[in-house]
Amino acid sequence: MPSSRRSSRRPYSEEPRPLDLERATGGRRTETRRGEEWTVQSVRSSEKTYTCPGCHQPVPAGAPHVVAWASDSLFGREAALAERRHWHTRCWG
Template sequence: MPSSRRSSRRPYSEEYRPLDMDRATGGRRTEERRGEEWTVQSVRAGDKAYRCPGCNQEIAAGTPHVVAWANDSLFGAQAALADRRHWHSRCWGTP
């Protein structure tokens, strides 16, 4: 039997909202740092620990942080993406 309760996700009278790609991709953005353009993405948490290149301390599993990679690489975009690094948000400079 169908439920008599209406969905609270989007009321019938509300207009359709297109998908916000910035929010869907975790807030991926481009920043300039030391004369280079970097792609930076926020990560809510991960299943494994990483070493922050800013402070050389461990980013514990389950800790929110950022992932950054240079937009330009001598060996191409795929090599730049493969060289991405996980940073503490405070070490990267993100509040």
């Protein structure tokens, strides 16, 4: 049976907060580089060390960075996602 108690989260007279798309999508966005569309996602930390394809230096475990992959490939979206790479934020930007 539903509760008759009103929610205290947001009063009825208050406007709802606008949706924060970056937070809702985990920081995922689409960018165009050299005529190709890329999906880019910010990562706050990771459990593994990766090698940045931009500078060929390690992206240490726990370091904030970005993951990028082509939005589409000849073999489909799943293949494009499988080819994703971890970049230092400064190397991608």
